[in-house]
Amino acid sequence: MRARMIKLLTQRPIIIAVLAALAFQTAGAQSHDSNANASAKPMAAGAANSATGSSASDVAKTLKTAAEAVGLARWSGVGGQRLPEVDVVNTMEVWASGTTYSPSPSSKSGEPWQPFKTDYHVVLGYNPPAMRVEMTRSPSGASAQGSAVPLHTIEVVRDTYAWDESEIGAGLVPGKGTATPAMAAAKNRFLQLWILPYGVIKAALAAGDKTKVSTENGATVITFPLSGPLAGVMVKATLDAQNEVAKVETRCDNPALADLVTETEYSGYADHGEIATDVISPGRIVRKQGGHPVLDIQVKMWDANNPYLVFPVPENVKKAAAN
Amino acid sequence: MRHFSRSIVTAALLCLLPTVIFAQNNGGPRMDHENTLPPTPTGPTPMAPDGHPDLTGLWNGLADNLLGVPNQMHNVGIEVGPDSTRDIHSGVQIATWPLQNRKRQNNEQNERAATLLRRMGSNRPTYKPQYWQRVKDFDANSNEEDPSNNCMPAGVPRMGVPSYIAQTPKYLIFIYPGQGGLIATATSYRMIPTDGRQHTNLEDLDGTWNGEAIGHWEGDTMVVDTIGFNSTSWFDQLGGYFHSENMHVIERFHRDGNTLTWTATIEDPDVLLEPWTTTPRVALLNPDPKAVLLESLPCSERDFAHVVTKEHH
Numbered sequence: 001m002r003a004r005m006i007k008l009l010t011q012r013p014i015i016i017a018v019l020a021a022l023a024f025q026t027a028g029a030q031s032h033d034s035n036a037n038a039s040a041k042p043m044a045a046g047a048a049n050s051a052t053g054s055s056a057s058d059v060a061k062t063l064k065t066a067a068e069a070v071g072l073a074r075w076s077g078v079g080g081q082r083l084p085e086v087d088v089v090n091t092m093e094v095w096a097s098g099t100t101y102s103p104s105p106s107s108k109s110g111e112p113w114q115p116f117k118t119d120y121h122v123v124l125g126y127n128p129p130a131m132r133v134e135m136t137r138s139p140s141g142a143s144a145q146g147s148a149v150p151l152h153t154i155e156v157v158r159d160t161y162a163w164d165e166s167e168i169g170a171g172l173v174p175g176k177g178t179a180t181p182a183m184a185a186a187k188n189r190f191l192q193l194w195i196l197p198y199g200v201i202k203a204a205l206a207a208g209d210k211t212k213v214s215t216e217n218g219a220t221v222i223t224f225p226l227s228g229p230l231a232g233v234m235v236k237a238t239l240d241a242q243n244e245v246a247k248v249e250t251r252c253d254n255p256a257l258a259d260l261v262t263e264t265e266y267s268g269y270a271d272h273g274e275i276a277t278d279v280i281s282p283g284r285i286v287r288k289q290g291g292h293p294v295l296d297i298q299v300k301m302w303d304a305n306n307p308y309l310v311f312p313v314p315e316n317v318k319k320a321a322a323n
Numbered sequence: 324m325r326h327f328s329r330s331i332v333t334a335a336l337l338c339l340l341p342t343v344i345f346a347q348n349n350g351g352p353r354m355d356h357e358n359t360l361p362p363t364p365t366g367p368t369p370m371a372p373d374g375h376p377d378l379t380g381l382w383n384g385l386a387d388n389l390l391g392v393p394n395q396m397h398n399v400g401i402e403v404g405p406d407s408t409r410d411i412h413s414g415v416q417i418a419t420w421p422l423q424n425r426k427r428q429n430n431e432q433n434e435r436a437a438t439l440l441r442r443m444g445s446n447r448p449t450y451k452p453q454y455w456q457r458v459k460d461f462d463a464n465s466n467e468e469d470p471s472n473n474c475m476p477a478g479v480p481r482m483g484v485p486s487y488i489a490q491t492p493k494y495l496i497f498i499y500p501g502q503g504g505l506i507a508t509a510t511s512y513r514m515i516p517t518d519g520r521q522h523t524n525l526e527d528l529d530g531t532w533n534g535e536a537i538g539h540w541e542g543d544t545m546v547v548d549t550i551g552f553n554s555t556s557w558f559d560q561l562g563g564y565f566h567s568e569n570m571h572v573i574e575r576f577h578r579d580g581n582t583l584t585w586t587a588t589i590e591d592p593d594v595l596l597e598p599w600t601t602t603p604r605v606a607l608l609n610p611d612p613k614a615v616l617l618e619s620l621p622c623s624e625r626d627f628a629h630v631v632t633k634e635h636h
Contacts, residue, residue: 076436079391081356087418088439127415127445169452275633306442308459
């Protein structure tokens, strides 16, 4: 019956929309236990790579399975309700430490970037899309000799605005720090938000019929284009055996957006929150950007209980963006 | 014959048992909400002799204003329909998967999901940056920090829509029955003059949980203006939203047939960057014309001693 439906899909485009709406139900019907979840993975060890062009049903099933794997698709019976599952992930706060890499002023093309021992604190939200990355970096390795004081930075992005803060919430009330517009950095900062596992699932769902599912070396691969400020960037996400997002690669044909070519690996998934939420987050993140290692961090805590996090845009940033 | 009948009844009850257990495992009274959309108004809006809408009535038609996830999601602006979900403040569409295919989960998973669902909305007050950490800490530790724990009042505007309103020519009487559970609140009432008087000077008021309220009509909307609060209460059911003694609350009540829409705007320049308005809550008139408010059980906190994690309930 399912094969016949898929055949019909290819022959009668007019009913695609109707069947696509049913696709989530098909996916969910197989997700009542772990075995069913496993059966949703179209993978077989050593299988040849399949071409894209997956059905809407396959895409829906894969995305629902991935959403449930990280605790993004949720419902609750508290109150005796009969509501559907919804995407519950909005705000998150992450503490991590490890190594980040930046080019030194004197480094030449092709040379390794300078490593920094880094404390990493990120607050983020998807409604509205926003992210504040606070880093304290001290040179490490050979470059640490004669090093200066640790470098503390706070980089923020929200909607179409990007700015740097001298302290958390700078520029919002008189006498509390300065906010420096950094509009040119907006795309790069937004990319960090959308290539997190939750961002990948949300963006793949939002991409609709442009999202494709295939298999590569037995692993499920999701590909889709980003939109809005990141239009032109293609994302390829590889799922692991637990249907968690294990690797995210971004590609861009526009040479001017070379910074948006990234490769990120996520591993060590668990509920890393102080308050248990059953939202599963990665314990290690390793990223390359433009071919260079830029990040290798271990997560200390990942609060996913939609904590109070806000990202008001300072007036001077709004004015700068308007000019 | 009697023995045979008893056996059938017993067998039938045994067959029903798993259903009953399953229903209990999935949480409290079966309200069978399939969406969080506000009720649609029906019927005429009764008018008082002075020509304004008559707000008198028992506004507990939805029954589970504080306890049920559907109403809590409605209260934070998340509209869940049969196959789509929307944040009414940001307009963001939220991914939704149909009811029939939900992943099964146990009570603990139900509770954890409820915590996320209640607080996924985007409509949050914007505090001055120096208070962001305090709000977050209050929220994270609300099992211990919530000032309404241990049967204390919820206060204004956290109490939300009154369960009963009596409208007289010169006063409104609001009654808020206490509720049980871990968000137990004490029974409260408010007597709100609508005779045109002015507020007492703030400096002359002793701050209280409910403040000094004065009502007036703006067209067909009753506006209740309140000052004179203590700084103890939080101004919403979720979020650790503390306030100062300078909080000023403007509530708006608008009746349309058998529905009553309530919003509250909170002004508190001591701690907020800008005024904040709650998501409109729509209460439904109790459809039983003979319904009365049941007596609230005496509030006695018994659960708190058993809370061992920071998970919200």
